[in-house]
Amino acid sequence: MSVRKSIGIDKYENFPEWYQAVLKEAGVIDIRYPVKGMYVWMPYGLKALRLTQRIIMDLLEKTGHQEAYFPTMVPESVFSREKDFLQGFGGETFIVEGTVTRRFNERLFVRPTSETVMYYMWNMWIKGRKDLPLKMYQVVNVFRYETKMTHPILRVREIMGFIEAHTAHPSREEAEKQIIEAIGIYKDFFNRLQLPYFIVKTPPWDTFAGAEYNYDFITVMPDGKGLELGSVINLGQKFARAFEIKFMDTDGEEKYVYQTCYGVSERVLGAVIGIHGDEVGLFFPPEIAPIQVVIVPIMKPGEKEILEYALKIGSMLESHGVRVFIDSDLEHTPGWKYYYWEMKGVPTRIEVGAREVETSTVTIARRDKREKQVVRLEEVLETLRKIWSEINEYLRIKGLEHLKKKTVFLPDYLENKGFNGLIIAPWDGSKGCAEELEKETGRNVLGEIVESPISLPPPTQYMACSNKADRYALLGVTY
Secondary structure (H helix, E strand, O other), X not given: OOOOOOOOOOOOOOHHHHHHHHHHHOOOEEOOOOOOOOOEEOHHHHHHHHHHHHXXXXXXXXXXXXXXXXXXXXXXXXXXXXXXXHHHHHHHOOEEEEOOOOEEEEEEEEOOOOHHHHHHHHHHHOOXXXXXXXXXXXXXXXXXXXXXXXXXXXXXXXXXEEEEEEEEEOOHHHHHHHHHHHHHHHHXXXXXXXXXXXXXXXXXXXXXXXXXXXXXXXXXXOOOOEEEEEEEEEEEOHHHHHOOOEEEOOOOOEEEOEEEEEEEOOHHHHHHHHHHOOOOOEEOOHHHOOOOEEEEEOOOOOOHHHHHHHHHHHHHHHOOOOOEEEOOOOOOOHHHHHHHHHHEEOOEEEEEOHHHHHHOEEEEEEOOOOOEEEEEHHHHHHHHHHHHXXXXXXXXXXXXXXXXXXXXXXXXXXXXXXXXXXXXXXXXXXXXXXXXXXXXXXXXXXXXXXXXXXXXXXXXXXXXXXXXXXXXXXXXXXX
């Protein structure tokens, strides 16, 4: 039987074809569901997503956030209380007007995000200083009628894994501290996935509907399009006033709370797939790999001692929390299995045959290098953990190289206008200069760079639209 081929497509040459092939061949999602922008998650892909979600949920829990759940439907009268929010989301919000045989007295909006759902209840829950700070999160489906072209996982109409956190505070200063904490939570999250990112502060004219300001984490995909990984938003008192969320302070005065919110979705996993994958296929960081180790017994029918040895190793690893799969299928050759599991993104493989049984060893192969090492049985767990740490560092460095490859400085872009990716441009912060930069580059100003993984010189040594620059703008075409 012939050895199975890898995906065999250069993601930088043809990202759409590569991406679709990976999702299909690796069993991540099935795109054939007959509603545009809504997809079926297959067990392997869903496992990776759940492991990814577990990281951010643990980070939220450790910083005092409590999980709750709020309904999907919002009465129109409630949804429309905050006018900026209504204007910002009204055009992409699905509406339920009734059933097949009955029309409702009031239309119900299907949540595009949950501010209005949650804050209606917070009005009843928050009464005094003792009720603050309030820090909650939920993991829910949200629905948006995206007018842009949909892309599996990256831009969808049903976001099935939206993890949104919401907080309320007695003062502006405490809300500002919460913004800093939230940025730290997201940095930890994306760093553990080995994803590279810029942090930008969005310009006032492009701020989240109903917010004072927001920060976005932006990365870039192999096709050069920017991808927003997550947002951290300072809502100020806009929603508090719209929903009359007040508390009795210790000075005896009734005051409005200050609020923040922040959210990430399954597109984070889409970023992991696009940035870490290669011509072979997927490459999962060990922490979110549905299978961390695949064990391949190299045996002929009837060689039970090899299979028993593989089962022993698998049982030992599983007892230490390792996610293991033993591929004892006799239909395919070991070579076929090697390619198959590498395509599925499994970071490490253990091979066992007669020699390993006789010497109480295993042979470990790793996804990042074409090399193998023989390890004594009692050293397997320690060696795997060391390899996973090295794989994480490999993915981190590779991810940063990817970001650098798909990012250009404006003066260099002007010499190479065929470049496809993000652009860093000196900026004075004005809308007029932003419009000039957008016209010059054909890309949108995504925000002011407040943190960059790429070292940048002081912006004041550059001019921006006839003025001295005092910051950098990040420009790009986004999903």
